[in-house]
Amino acid sequence: MKILSTTAEIQAYTKEMKAQGKTIGLVPTMGALHEGHLTLMRRARKENDIVIVSDFVNPTQFGPNEDFDKYPRVFDADCEKMETVPVDAVFHPEPSEMYPDGYCTYVNVEGDITHKLCGAQRPGHFRGVATVVTKLMNLSRADRAYFGQKDAQQVVVVKRFVADLNINVEIVMVPISREESGLARSSRNRYMSDAEKEAALVLSRSLRKGEAAYEGGEKNVEAIKKIVSDEIKKEKLATIDYVDVYSFPELLPIETINEPTLLAIAVKIGKTRLIDNVIIGGDTK
Numbered sequence: 001m002k003i004l005s006t007t008a009e010i011q012a013y014t015k016e017m018k019a020q021g022k023t024i025g026l027v028p029t030m031g032a033l034h035e036g037h038l039t040l041m042r043r044a045r046k047e048n049d050i051v052i053v054s055d056f057v058n059p060t061q062f063g064p065n066e067d068f069d070k071y072p073r074v075f076d077a078d079c080e081k082m083e084t085v086p087v088d089a090v091f092h093p094e095p096s097e098m099y100p101d102g103y104c105t106y107v108n109v110e111g112d113i114t115h116k117l118c119g120a121q122r123p124g125h126f127r128g129v130a131t132v133v134t135k136l137m138n139l140s141r142a143d144r145a146y147f148g149q150k151d152a153q154q155v156v157v158v159k160r161f162v163a164d165l166n167i168n169v170e171i172v173m174v175p176i177s178r179e180e181s182g183l184a185r186s187s188r189n190r191y192m193s194d195a196e197k198e199a200a201l202v203l204s205r206s207l208r209k210g211e212a213a214y215e216g217g218e219k220n221v222e223a224i225k226k227i228v229s230d231e232i233k234k235e236k237l238a239t240i241d242y243v244d245v246y247s248f249p250e251l252l253p254i255e256t257i258n259e260p261t262l263l264a265i266a267v268k269i270g271k272t273r274l275i276d277n278v279i280i281g282g283d284t285k
């Protein structure tokens, strides 16, 4: 596995791969890899000649009071996991390589889709994501890029700017990877104590309750939101950031569920903010 740490190195590598007629799959990550990331990589492995993973904690998508400094950086362990896929190349730049002195260009998705859900709680977050993903797509010359459904809003935002800016990359959304307990895999799970991890099961449990109610015939959005919120409130370590329902992938407000619909939650367990979601009412592709 090649380790590329400068933009010049990755550009030279991808130029050569393209010259050889290879297809390239990009898996953008911030490292601290878990089974969910590996699922994205394995999918990319199946569908492309070359798999490139970016392992970069992107400073521009963190707010001033967020966990940028604390975000886990475990590159050696990440490399061992990537070797098992296997991955052809990992791009692991320093922040100053991606944002050198004088850097001043950002991709800002201005529609309503960035102002709700996590966008409402994290101003500037999607501007940072859109900027770094655009750069990574350019550097990697990817044919396809892989994202997890856990960040469903991120997938919607990425698809939006890829369409708006005529970027020739296919965006693939991969289903949420869960531990046996139901907990959605996340690099932030490692912040939690055992007791908090136990409490965090309320996220997937509450979503399952919401989904079961829908499957039992409940189509009213407010009723479903109440079922989910009431379940979360039973857990004393949990504080709700949001419980929301929108059409998917448009992310428009709806009152009744009769189309593919995103039921998404953000919940703090102690100090750790977790998100999870389920798509109900239709084909998610």
Ligand code: PAF
Pocket (backbone or CB within 6 Å): 028, 029, 030, 056, 058, 061, 129, 132, 133, 151, 154
């Ligand atoms: O989902 C993530 O880990 C990040 O938002 C991404 C897509 C790697 C951009 O930094």
